[in-house]
Amino acid sequence: MSATPAPYLTPAALITFIRTALAEDVGDGDHSALAAIPADARNRAKLLVKAEGVLAGVALAELIFKEVDPALTMSVQLADGARVRHGDVAFTVEGPARSILTAERLVLNCMQRMSGIATYTAHLTALLAGTKARLLDTRKTTPNFRLCEKWAVLIGGGVNHRYGLFDMIMLKDNHVDYAGGIAAAIAATHDYLRSTGRQLPIVVETRTLAEVEQALSAGGIERIMLDNMAPAQLREAVALVAGRLPLEASGGITEQTIAEVAATGVDYISVGALTHSANILDLSLKAY
Numbered sequence: 001m002s003a004t005p006a007p008y009l010t011p012a013a014l015i016t017f018i019r020t021a022l023a024e025d026v027g028d029g030d031h032s033a034l035a036a037i038p039a040d041a042r043n044r045a046k047l048l049v050k051a052e053g054v055l056a057g058v059a060l061a062e063l064i065f066k067e068v069d070p071a072l073t074m075s076v077q078l079a080d081g082a083r084v085r086h087g088d089v090a091f092t093v094e095g096p097a098r099s100i101l102t103a104e105r106l107v108l109n110c111m112q113r114m115s116g117i118a119t120y121t122a123h124l125t126a127l128l129a130g131t132k133a134r135l136l137d138t139r140k141t142t143p144n145f146r147l148c149e150k151w152a153v154l155i156g157g158g159v160n161h162r163y164g165l166f167d168m169i170m171l172k173d174n175h176v177d178y179a180g181g182i183a184a185a186i187a188a189t190h191d192y193l194r195s196t197g198r199q200l201p202i203v204v205e206t207r208t209l210a211e212v213e214q215a216l217s218a219g220g221i222e223r224i225m226l227d228n229m230a231p232a233q234l235r236e237a238v239a240l241v242a243g244r245l246p247l248e249a250s251g252g253i254t255e256q257t258i259a260e261v262a263a264t265g266v267d268y269i270s271v272g273a274l275t276h277s278a279n280i281l282d283l284s285l286k287a288y
Helices: 011-026 031-036 058-068 097-126 146-155 173-179 182-196 209-218 231-241 258-262
Strands: 042-049 073-076 089-096 134-136 169-171 202-206 223-227 247-250 268-270 283-287
Touching (some): 011 058, 011 097, 011 146, 031 097, 058 089, 058 097, 089 097, 097 134, 097 283, 169 173, 169 182, 173 182, 182 209, 202 209, 209 223, 209 231, 223 231, 231 247, 258 268
Parallel strands (some): 134 268, 169 202, 202 223, 223 247, 247 268
């Protein structure tokens, strides 16, 4: 695989994901293929698109096939990010028949889910046209599948938020309340970073304009999140901050409301539904 588009897409992370997923699915052997298919049989299959959307997971599929059997060869017709419709063939794969069958379900599970996320991401991104707002994902992902889901958001034209709890400090409402307020939470965070020698971006969630003012006064942060604010309140926050920090709108934003939120002038809009509610894109791997 060539250069990866995000720091979490390392060769080690990808191979660990694939091997763990194969262990879950294959166990001590694909006994259906071992029982029915001769060991020396060779065959081919095509990845058939059965719905309109944005394709994602092609690069991952190639890695899966190679891990299952290096003798499998893939010929790509449509790359990640391609707009596809019913009847398109994304790629063909050729080699030992047993190996094609063993890899089939993992390839389809990943690609259908990733393509569904990429398709929904592209749809919501299109609704931001004419504004400066960028679409962010969240940590509302499927356990052990976050790597693929966040990768799919990138393929669909979105922007990754933090990958996990380790690469950004996000002071959300409960952090603020437990710490004793915005100023106390930010001060404690700076003390923690100094004492541990870490350099991490700090994002602070605010619920009111008063909290926005407190975050601005405290300083030393990278971004302010505006949580569950109505468009009129978002516009007030944008005017109050006046470009001093990037602003992120978050909370209950849907495809029906996202354009209005973007029009308020915020820099980012985070939408958990990108990864927790996207439908799959119908795909199948067919012998031919």
